[in-house]
Each structure stands twice: as C-alpha cells, then as structure tokens.
Amino acid sequence: MSEVISLPAEAKLYLRPVQFVDSPIGLDGQVARIAGGLVWFAAYEVIAVVDGRRAVQQPVAVTDFDAFAEALPAAQRERLTVLAAHIAAPRGAIRAGERTLRLDQPLVMGILNMTPDSFSDGGRHDDADAAAQAAFDMGAAGAAMVDVGGESTRPGAKAVWEGDEIARVVPVIERLARSGTPVSIDTRKAAVMEAALAAGAHVVNDVAALLWDERALEVVARAGCPVVLMHSPDPARGPHGGDGYGDVLIETFDWLERRIEAVAGSGVARGNILVDPGIGFGKSMADNLALLNGLSLFHGLGCPVLLGASRKRMIGALSNEAPAGERLGGSIALALKGAEQGVQMLRVHDVAETVQALRVWRGMRDAALVGRGG
Incomplete structure (x- = not known):
C-alpha cells in the first residue's frame, strides 16, 4: 500500500506516469498502459501545486490509485480521474x-x-x-x-x-x-x-x-x-x-x-x-x-x-x-x-x-x- 499523502485543499493536481516496466506480463492489475501504446508503468507521480510551487510530489502505485483518489475531496478526485483517463485513452489515428x-x-x-x-x-x-x-x-x-x-x-x-x-x-x-x-x-x-x-x-x-x-x-x-x-x-x-x-x-x-x-x-x-x-x-x-x-x-x-x-x-x-x-x-x-x-x-x-x-x-x-x- 502506498504511503498516505496529505494534499493541500487548494492545490492543483497533476499525474505523471513513472516506474516504467518492459512488459505487463505477470503484473495484471499492477501496471497501467499509456494511450493504448507500448509503454506500461507501475505508479503515478502525484504532483500538487500551490501558488506555482510543488507542495507535494510523491508516487502512488497503480494498485492503490483508485482508493487514493476516492479519499480526496470531490474536485480533486474528479481532476485525478480525468487525468488518469486521459493517460490511458488510446489516441485516434x-x-x-x-x-x-x-x-x-x-x-x-x-x-x-x-x-x-x-x-x-x-x-x-x-x-x-x-x-x-x-x-x-x-x-x-x-x-x-x-x-x-x-x-x-x-x-x-x-x-x-x-x-x-x-x-x-x-x-x-x-x-x-x-x-x-x-x-x-x-x-x-x-x-x-x-x-x-x-x-x-x-x-x-x-x-x-x-x-x-x-x-x-x-x-x-x-x-x-x-x-x-x-x-x-x-x-x-x-x-x-x-x-x-x-x-x-x-x-x-x-x-x-x-x-x-x-x-x-x-x-x-x-x-x-x-x-x-x-x-x-x-x-x-x-x-x-x-x-x-x-x-x-x-x-x-x-x-x-x-x-x-x-x-x-x-x-x-x-x-x-x-x-x-x-x-x-x-x-x-x-x-x-x-x-x-x-x-x-x-x-x-x-x-x-x-x-x-x-x-x-x-x-x-x-x-x-x-x-x-x-
């Protein structure tokens, strides 16, 4: 389980895929895929920015992400949900x-x-x-x-x-x-x-x-x-x-x-x-x-x-x-x-x-x- 992160209520949140892996084989549910492509990752780096400065920057495992987001206030939860969906969505031809x-x-x-x-x-x-x-x-x-x-x-x-x-x-x-x-x-x-x-x-x-x-x-x-x-x-x-x-x-x-x-x-x-x-x-x-x-x-x-x-x-x-x-x-x-x-x-x-x-x-x-x- 990822360490519990306390995010400032006024922070704007960002997600950066990190901890890349060569293959999802044997890692069902533990990794996510970028844009339907050939790159998989095991964690999101959550970045919280307040007044233009990074107040928090910490990885959250893919396995823990849903629970982590669910515990956030509604606006921050929606922000992370949208970012994660954008990261995962296959890009159109x-x-x-x-x-x-x-x-x-x-x-x-x-x-x-x-x-x-x-x-x-x-x-x-x-x-x-x-x-x-x-x-x-x-x-x-x-x-x-x-x-x-x-x-x-x-x-x-x-x-x-x-x-x-x-x-x-x-x-x-x-x-x-x-x-x-x-x-x-x-x-x-x-x-x-x-x-x-x-x-x-x-x-x-x-x-x-x-x-x-x-x-x-x-x-x-x-x-x-x-x-x-x-x-x-x-x-x-x-x-x-x-x-x-x-x-x-x-x-x-x-x-x-x-x-x-x-x-x-x-x-x-x-x-x-x-x-x-x-x-x-x-x-x-x-x-x-x-x-x-x-x-x-x-x-x-x-x-x-x-x-x-x-x-x-x-x-x-x-x-x-x-x-x-x-x-x-x-x-x-x-x-x-x-x-x-x-x-x-x-x-x-x-x-x-x-x-x-x-x-x-x-x-x-x-x-x-x-x-x-x-």
Missing part, C-alpha cells in the same frame, strides 16, 4: 488521404525545410523536384509523414512574406500529395495553411499554436484537419521570447491545457489536436532537460504528443559544441527518451537512423511482451 497513421507506437515525422536559413539544413532543398525526391527517400526509410516548412524558426531568423513561403512549399506538397505521401505543413500563417491544405497537405504544424495569425484557428477549424499545437512563451510575438519559468514542466502543461480547451472550444475536434512541448523554443538548457525528463506528464492532456528535439542546440551544448550536422547520437538518445515515455510522434532530420533505433527498441519491447525479455 491520423487520416492522411488514403493512409491511416495509427498512434499505438512511435512514428517518425521527417523534416523537409524549403528554406535557405534553417539552423541545420538551410539551403539544401531549393528545387521542388529534388526536395520531393528527398521526401520520397524519407518515406522509403520509414518516415510516416513529412513535415514541409518554408520559414526558419531558428533564433534571429528573418520573417518570410507569406507569398514567398507559399511559393516554396506548395510545389513540393503537390508532388508529395500525388504520390500519397502524408504531409504536414510547418507554418504559423493562415494563408500558407490554406494554400498547403489545398495542395494536399493533411496536418498543420504550428509553432505558434494558432496564436500568431488571427485567422489560423478559423482555417484549421474549417478544414477539419489535425493540428500540432506547440508551446512557446509568447507565440504572438515569436517563438523564442519569454522571461523564464518557475517550473517549466508545470507551466508548459498548464499553457497547453488552456490552449487545447480554447482551440477545441472554437470548433477544432479534440481528437484532431496534437501537442508539442516546444523543446528549444524560449527555454534554457535546464528547462529543456526538465521537459525531456518529465515528458510523460503531457499524456494527461489526452492528446498525442509530438517531440521535436532533433539536432537541437542543447545537444551541441552537452557535447563540446558539436555543430548541427554532428548531433546524430544526441538526437537518437532524445528520440529513444521520448519513445520510452510513450511519445507518439518524433520529428527528426535523420529519418533512417531514427527508424532503425526505434525498430531495435520495438524488437526488445516485442520480445518482452511474449515473455522472452531478459
């Missing part, structure tokens, strides 16, 4: 034309930047035919979706006129759509979203969570397409602002929770919303590490989680300032960190290598599930 992308295992989203100034691969793809071929190669290597962007979001990048952005991305999207390749459009501009969706894109991936352009939310709601809402401190101004955090994990969760409710309340189906904690956007090294270590908290939002940590600056900072093109090892480490915590989508530059890493991870997971784990 993404419909991408004739393709169906199931989210019961981590999928790879390949990055295709049609920009001259992106931090990692700017200028590599300035021809539509060559870019489309690069995207086809990603699909052949195992990418479930290709994320096409026409404006860099690196710190200090210049804004791009929407007409230029459309000219960069639409010819590529048209080629990919004809081939049946699932495509997301990486943009914060409503006009670009409209043009990309008309060209055959299936998903909108917005670093501003539909807050930079006042028409963006209307466009997504009318299209009925899936949308990725990424966290940044002040998306109406740009993705790299902000004044720091008291508790980045909790504050990012709260921000995304409010944004989900606002977007869903404006006509976007909740099942069409994905969330991204925004690694590297308006966050320090310590902030990024805290988010990565606490990723499983975001399953309490009830939406698929996308992790975009590929080749980010934090990898260089932790490895003798390795340049962007030499951050493969760190990128793979972060991708696997995400997979271990139940993340549904991994946005990466190095598709073949990430897919291989995930296949090995999946092989070990499958072996454990049939009772052959070590």
